[in-house]
Amino acid sequence: MGMQALEELTIERIIEEMAKQLYVADREIATALYLAIRLEKPLLIEGEPGCGKTEIAKVLSDMLDTELIRLQCYEGLDVSSTIYEWNYPKQLLYIKMMEGKKNPEEMEEEIFSEKFLLKRPLLKALLHDGPMPAVLLIDEIDRADEEFEGFLLEFLAEFQVTIPEIGTIKARKKPIVIITSNRTREIGEGLRRRCLYLYLTYPPREKELRIVKLKVSGISDRLAREVVEFVQRLRKEPDIFKKPGISETLDWAFALKALGIEELTPEVVKETLSVLLKSSDDIRNVNVEAILAEVKGYGGDGGDSQAGG
Amino acid sequence: MRCSVAETIDAANALKVIDLTRHEDVYTALKVTLAKSREAAMVFDRLMAELAGHGRSLGESLSRGGEGEGGDQTDKGDSEAEGSLTKKGERSIKASKRTKLSYSPTDVISRKRLRPPKPSEVVEGRRVVRRLRRRLALMEGRRYERSKKGELDIWKSVRSSYATLGEMLKFIKMRRKKTRTKIVLFVDVSGSMDSYSDWLLKTMHTICRYTHNVECFLFSTRLFRVTELLSKHSPDMVVELMWRWADMWGSGTKIGYCLDKFLRRYGEMVDKNTSVIIISDGWDTGEPRLLRRAMSELKERAGRVIWLNPYADKPSYRPLTIGMLTALPYIDVFAGTSVLNDMSSFVKVFGRSLKPLRRGEKIGIPRRQIRHTGW
Structure with missing residues (x-):
């Protein structure tokens, strides 16, 4: 499994390998x-919630058979939780244990070595030593403060950090950096410029159908098509505020399959709609019968339109 | 859409590692290296479609651009700049309408009127806006940050005492982190607001250029985001660029529709720490039902809703338009537009205090007065 070297990577190969990891x-x-x-550039991925932004990084690390290092961003993120911290209790214990057995100089050198360093995600990514570079996922960067973004900018430019007691640590192998954002805050121009940019949106019908069939094994053809068609139409409804993403579609398909349902009926949809829509207003505003009627109408000549597309 | 030299180099490097015979790969390679936001990506798509439409191959067009042919350059500059303003679907409509509307009479009037603001006006405007921000500050924030003074941060102090054998030698203090107020500004540029266009331009420019955390939108029958345009260009350039979209100045108004569109597309911009400022006369040709829904949702999401109406400066003003009456229950601060002009008018409405307004505090034109209007 996986790839031997990055050099043999081609676009076709990526599509193929990702499909093996169940990612269309x-x-x-x-x-x-x-x-x-x-x-060797970071990739900034923005897009609607639930469209597989984070998933890309996970699949990429599986595909390259390398470590996924994840930094979940939140407000108030600081150096000690992103880069490193000394493991003080361990240092103290060590000093106590070695009292009288070692001379102080030796001890000092030892307790400020990598052994006593608590490595946080960014440092971990630098120290990663495998044959393949690590995948560093910086998730939901929009939740972190702007100061952190500034710091990150520097980090991504140099791929090195300085620890006073040890010195400067440079990346052994530059990690593959994936940054995701939900656009709750505009990401700064500087960071954008340094990254490659990808915007993910809801997938078209055919692609979503392929995803459902691939991920939900054993789902009947008919149910898969109806589920996807229903969700696609639901996204076009003007009254829906939080539109369901692919992850919701998959959750719904799983739920329906688990319930042993073979085809959509208004009752079934109404009972399970809360899997798809996450606010009571949205659930109230949906005209399930009308959408379902359209779905069934489409399903009737589904074969033709499939062939046509 | 602006591309730095570094990005151009990236694009060139990207082209080096892909198969140049595959059109779609070249397309994506240029897109991911040059278009760095959703809006930019959309502009990119349209530019490429345009190039394809001209029946030239990519290579040809690029070399033509390189020769610096006048016509081609202006054409490109035009559409590029337009993209930073506009959004998907609307762009194509606009592209087709632009030529059609360039000879409309209202358009000509607006073009004549627009002039860049004078420096003196800008200075006074800045003072007012700065004061406004202080008054609009919404909350202290729930998060704490490290500081020299303030409460003791027990958790961090204990954590740092690990380094000194559990002896707490360093006391780490914290205080509430000040969250910056965000402002979302909506400016009505429909026909009924035509005589205020100069003033509108000046106000938008002052607010966007001299303070942070501001988003600015123009609306008439459609909604346009102009934040970038305003914050990055000089006043003269803004006027110049505004000319090009003159078609939206002086048309009808669909406030409800535009606000609804905003909530759907940019809804995340509004939270409890956001003050929404709408500058409009409330002449709405859209459906009141839609406006009511949008306003109530805006009110629910935003910390404060402010409506500035140019007519409300006159003491005899009564809000009688359907749009105004519909929106009124959801407005916290209702006043005339003069509050943004000079400090004395500002103080009349917002008072002399520098403290933030209380949440939900209603100021401006007294509501009782409004109820007596026979509505």
Whole structure:
């Protein structure tokens, strides 16, 4: 499994390998990833919630058979939780244990070594030593403060950090950096400029159908088509505020399959709608019967339109 | 859409590692290296479609651009700049309408009127805006940050005492982190607001250029985001660029529709720490039902809703338009537009205090007065 060297990577290969990891990547996504790896540039991914932004990083690390290092961003993120911290209790214990057995100089050198360093995600990514570079996922960067963004800018430019007691640590192998954002805050111009950029949106019907069939094994053809068609139409409804993403579609398909349902009926949809829509207003505003009627109408000549597309 | 030299180099490097015979790969390679936001990506798509439409191959067009042919350059500059303003679907409509509307009479009037603001006006405007921000500050924030003075941060102090054998030698203090107020500004540029266009331009420019965390939108029958345009260009350039979209100045108004569109597309911009400022006369040709829904949602999401109406400066003003009456229950601060002009008018409405307004505090034109209007 996996790839031997990054050099043999091609766009086709990425699509193929990602499909093996149950991720349906279109050529655009694959090309963006390919360029991010080849040019050693971070890839900034924005898009609607639940469209597989984070998933890309996970699949990429599986595909390259390398470590996924994840930094979940939040307000108030600081150096000690992103880069490193000394493991003080361990240092103290060590000093106590070695009292009288070692001379102080020796001890000092030892307790300020990598052994006593608590490595946080960014440092971990630098120290990663495998044959393949690590995948560093900086998730939801829009939740972190602007100061952190500034710091990150520096980090991504140099791929090195300085620890006073040890010195400067440079990346052994530049990690593949994936940054995701939900656009709750505009990301600064500087960071944008340094990254490659990809915007993910809801997938077209055919692609979503392929995703459902691939991910939900054993789902009947009919149910898969009806589920996807229903969700696609639901996204077009003007009264829905939080539109369901692919992850919701998949959750719904799983739920329906688990319930042993073979086809959609208004009752079934109403009972399970809360999997798809996450606010009571949205659930109230949906005209399930009307959408379902359209779905069934489409399903009738589904074969034709499939062939046509 | 602006591309730095570094980005151009990236694009060239990207082209080096892909198969140049595959059109779609070249397309994506240029897109991910040059278009760095959703809006920019959309502009990119349209530019490429345009190039394809001209029946030239990519290579040809690029070399033509390189020769610096006048016509081609202006054409490109035009559409590029337009993209930073506009959004998907609307762009194509606009592209087709632009030529059609360039000879409309209202358009000509607006073009004549627009002039860049004078420096003296800008200075006074800045003072007012700065004061406004202080008054609009919404909350202290729930998060704490490290500081020299303030409460003791027990958790961090204990954590740092690990380094000194559990002896707490360093006391780490914290205080509430001040969250910056965000402002979302909506400016009505429909026909009924035509005589205020100069003033509108000046106000938008002052607010966007001299303070942070501001988003600015123009609306008439459509909604346009102009934040970038305003914050990055000089006043003269803004006027110049505004000319090009003159078609939206002086048309009808669909406030409800535009606000609804905003909530759907940019809804995340508004939270409890956001003050929404709408500058409009409330002449709405859209459906009141839609306006009511949008306003109530805006009110629910935003910390404060402010409506500035140019007519409300006159003491005899009564809000009688359907749009105004519909929106009124959801407005916290209702006043005339003069509050943004000079400090004395500002103080009349917002008072002399520098403290933030209380949440939900209603100021401006007294509501009782409004109820007596026979509505």
